[in-house]
Amino acid sequence: MERILTYAEAIREATEQEMARDPTVILLGIGVDDFKAIYGTTKGLIEKFGPERVFDTPLSEDAMTGVAIGAALAGLRPIHVHIRMDFVLLAMNQLVNIAAKGRYMYGGAVSVPIVVRAIIGRSWGQGAQHSQSLHSYFIHVPGLKVVAPSTPYDAKGCLIKSIRDDNPVMFIEHRMIHYQKGHVPESTYTIPFGKARVLAKGDDITLVGISYMAVECLRAQKLLTEVGISAEVIDPVSLNPFDLDAIAGSVRKTGRLLVVDTAWVTCGVSAEVVAQLTERFQDSQQIRVQRMGFKPVTCPTTKNLEDLFYPNSQKIASAAYTLVHNNRKFWTPTHVEPPEIMEFRGPF
Amino acid sequence: MYEKFYRSLYRIRRVEEEIARIYTTDKIKSPVHLSIGQEAVSVGVCEALGRDDIVFGTYRGHALYLAKGGDLRKMIAELYGKATGCAKGKGGSMHLIDTDVGVMGMSAVVGTTIPLAAGYAYALKLRGKNSVVASFFGDGAVDEGVFHESMNFAALKKIPIIFVCENNFYSIHSHQRARQALCNIAERARVYGMPAERIDGNDVLRIYERVMKGVQEIRSGSLGPRFFECMTYRWMEHVGPNEDFEAGYRLRSEAEPWFEKDQVKRLGDFLDPEARQMIEDEVEGEIREAFEFAEQSPFPDDVDLYTDTFKEA
Numbered sequence: 279m280e281r282i283l284t285y286a287e288a289i290r291e292a293t294e295q296e297m298a299r300d301p302t303v304i305l306l307g308i309g310v311d312d313f314k315a316i317y318g319t320t321k322g323l324i325e326k327f328g329p330e331r332v333f334d335t336p337l338s339e340d341a342m343t344g345v346a347i348g349a350a351l352a353g354l355r356p357i358h359v360h361i362r363m364d365f366v367l368l369a370m371n372q373l374v375n376i377a378a379k380g381r382y383m384y385g386g387a388v389s390v391p392i393v394v395r396a397i398i399g400r401s402w403g404q405g406a407q408h409s410q411s412l413h414s415y416f417i418h419v420p421g422l423k424v425v426a427p428s429t430p431y432d433a434k435g436c437l438i439k440s441i442r443d444d445n446p447v448m449f450i451e452h453r454m455i456h457y458q459k460g461h462v463p464e465s466t467y468t469i470p471f472g473k474a475r476v477l478a479k480g481d482d483i484t485l486v487g488i489s490y491m492a493v494e495c496l497r498a499q500k501l502l503t504e505v506g507i508s509a510e511v512i513d514p515v516s517l518n519p520f521d522l523d524a525i526a527g528s529v530r531k532t533g534r535l536l537v538v539d540t541a542w543v544t545c546g547v548s549a550e551v552v553a554q555l556t557e558r559f560q561d562s563q564q565i566r567v568q569r570m571g572f573k574p575v576t577c578p579t580t581k582n583l584e585d586l587f588y589p590n591s592q593k594i595a596s597a598a599y600t601l602v603h604n605n606r607k608f609w610t611p612t613h614v615e616p617p618e619i620m621e622f623r624g625p626f
Numbered sequence: 627m628y629e630k631f632y633r634s635l636y637r638i639r640r641v642e643e644e645i646a647r648i649y650t651t652d653k654i655k656s657p658v659h660l661s662i663g664q665e666a667v668s669v670g671v672c673e674a675l676g677r678d679d680i681v682f683g684t685y686r687g688h689a690l691y692l693a694k695g696g697d698l699r700k701m702i703a704e705l706y707g708k709a710t711g712c713a714k715g716k717g718g719s720m721h722l723i724d725t726d727v728g729v730m731g732m733s734a735v736v737g738t739t740i741p742l743a744a745g746y747a748y749a750l751k752l753r754g755k756n757s758v759v760a761s762f763f764g765d766g767a768v769d770e771g772v773f774h775e776s777m778n779f780a781a782l783k784k785i786p787i788i789f790v791c792e793n794n795f796y797s798i799h800s801h802q803r804a805r806q807a808l809c810n811i812a813e814r815a816r817v818y819g820m821p822a823e824r825i826d827g828n829d830v831l832r833i834y835e836r837v838m839k840g841v842q843e844i845r846s847g848s849l850g851p852r853f854f855e856c857m858t859y860r861w862m863e864h865v866g867p868n869e870d871f872e873a874g875y876r877l878r879s880e881a882e883p884w885f886e887k888d889q890v891k892r893l894g895d896f897l898d899p900e901a902r903q904m905i906e907d908e909v910e911g912e913i914r915e916a917f918e919f920a921e922q923s924p925f926p927d928d929v930d931l932y933t934d935t936f937k938e939a
């Protein structure tokens with residue numbers, strides 16, 4: 279029998295197993311000891327490991343990031359949790375100026391093994407300041423690893439890898455995949471960084487989905503089979519390092535690429551992937567490319583505008599269809615609101 | 627005076643009770659942070675302010691918005707996500723604004739409006755205006771570096787600002803004791819170089835009186851910040867329409883003394899029954915009308931998604 283966990287449970291299990299294995303791992307962040315337990319991802323850990331290794335922090339994201347880095351310099355492996363990626367903006371100075379650069383600017387004398395869990399919010403009108411996906415900010419900076427797994431299996435393996443890595447790792451989680459269920463082995467295992475995962479095989483077009491958009495790309499892939507299009511769906515899993523080879527291999531076969539991000543398009547992951555692939559293929563193969571993400575505005579609260587703002591499986595399928603038909607045929611499947619969005623009422 | 631205070635307190639309480647009631651119908655599709663139990667702070671402070679004075683608040687901002695004279699119909703429409711809302715349906719409950727009456731906005735990121743209020747006050751001083759700014763924030767915001775940096779700047783530049791810390795003891799479910807080594811916030815504010823006091827008991831009249839004195843001092847030329855730590859208590863859950871005494875992080879017995887200090891009841895009891903009834907009837911009518919307005923208003927058009935990213939020339 280397959281062992282099935284949710285994404286949130288997979289994160290909790292990875293944390294628990296690593297904390298049990300390695301006494302230098304600590305867990306801090308606003309609300310990690312709360313009864314809501316960061317959507318269940320830290321449940322029971324304070325009871326198991328005590329209030330010195332698991333602690334709630336003051337609302338001091340900037341200083342606490344520095345504290346985590348300082349503790350890492352002294353030999354601990356802190357996991358710093360942010361219930362919203364928007365709040366990580368307060369910690370940018372420590373992350374960019376110290377965590378990312380520490381090893382290089384001190385000529386290899388130190389390393390900074392911290393994990394920053396940054397959760398992307400969405401749904402139920404969380405609006406302008408509670409819904410941002412800012413992973414591209416971190417990818418831009420050399421010295422920060424960035425991972426954004428989309429399945430429970432990869433979440434567990436990636437988090438364990440992140441904890442064991444001797445460098446700062448940004449671990450990006452989308453709130454809407456916390457509910458996704460999937461096979462997760464009980465034993466500990468690591469997922470290598472820089473290795474993409476093919477979620478579905480296909481020949482006509484390559485769909486690359488970042489984080490939650492991998493789930494939406496899979497839904498789009500099913501919709502596309504109804505109109506005779508076979509889409510390959512790839513989840514990069516790790517955004518820095520990035521497995522360009524896997525995507526290039528797929529696009530060599532399909533000739534078409536649609537990159538869907540759970541973020542704005544400009545200067546984002548989708549822009550980067552398309553640019554790198556175009557560079558690689560410019561002398562060898564004509565390819566068709568497209569990017570999709572948030573509309574280039576602030577996230578509105580009201581539902582009808584929010585629906586326009588976000589990419590979804592319907593929009594992905596429709597864009598893929600047009601790409602495959604070289605802009606000469608159009609089709610839009612009916613939109614079915616996925617259960618995780620339809621049912622979401624918090625906790626926030 | 628009691629009538630005015632009662633009207634404001636009763637209105638805020640009843641508006642939020644209606645929000646909580648309607649919330650279960652999913653007509654309001656965004657998180658709401660209710661101020662039920664804490665109304666006295668916004669009312670006490672705002673009664674001491676004039677229309678030209680300015681307030682900055684937090685995501686828990688319904689009470690402040692209403693106490694300062696914000697348009698009720700536009701607020702409810704905003705919660706409903708309607709085009710007639712105070713932010714055209716794009717901001718929701720956490721981002722209320724009504725610049726006509728000096729409500730300069732609320733932010734969902736803790737602590738972020740404190741320096742905005744300081745900057746606004748600096749500008750008022752520079753431009754020779756006689757208004758004051760009131761900056762509202764919670765005990766949680768005091769954990770943030772930006773709070774301390776703003777205190778220092780305000781004292782340094784002697785700007786016309788009133789800092790109002792609504793100390794309800796909790797940041798979400800974390801008690802102040804779990805976050806701060808010293809719990810007297812006013813005492814800590816004082817060492818930045820400003821008069822600071824703690825006002826106990828959620829007492830609307832006392833808050834009004836003390837803030838009024840501070841505002842008058844500032845207006846009569848004794849510039850520089852004043853700090854008020856107003857002790858209060860949140861009756862409902864951190865976010866959402868329900869009570870949460872079963873959740874385990876606090877006990878109902880801790881809340882009971884604060885129920886006793888209910889300022890809506892206290893001020894109501896000061897009034898003669900007829901005057902009180904008249905106020906209540908008027909407020910109920912206004913609330914009914916505001917919810918009807920919200921119900922009947924249209925949602926924004928699709929093209930509105932793209933407006934207001936920038937101010938167009």
Ligand SMILES: Cc1ncc(C[n+]2csc(CCOP(=O)(O)OP(=O)(O)O)c2C)c(N)n1
Nearest residue numbers: 365686734735736764765766767796797798
């Ligand atoms: C910078 C930042 N960190 C964390 C949060 C998450 N958060 C939202 S409300 C809140 C509690 C703040 O408590 P307090 O300032 O006392 O205000 P109250 O909710 O009690 O009115 C927290 C931690 C946030 N919104 N912004």
Ligand SMILES: [Mg+2]
Nearest residue numbers: 764765796797
């Ligand atoms: Mg509080």
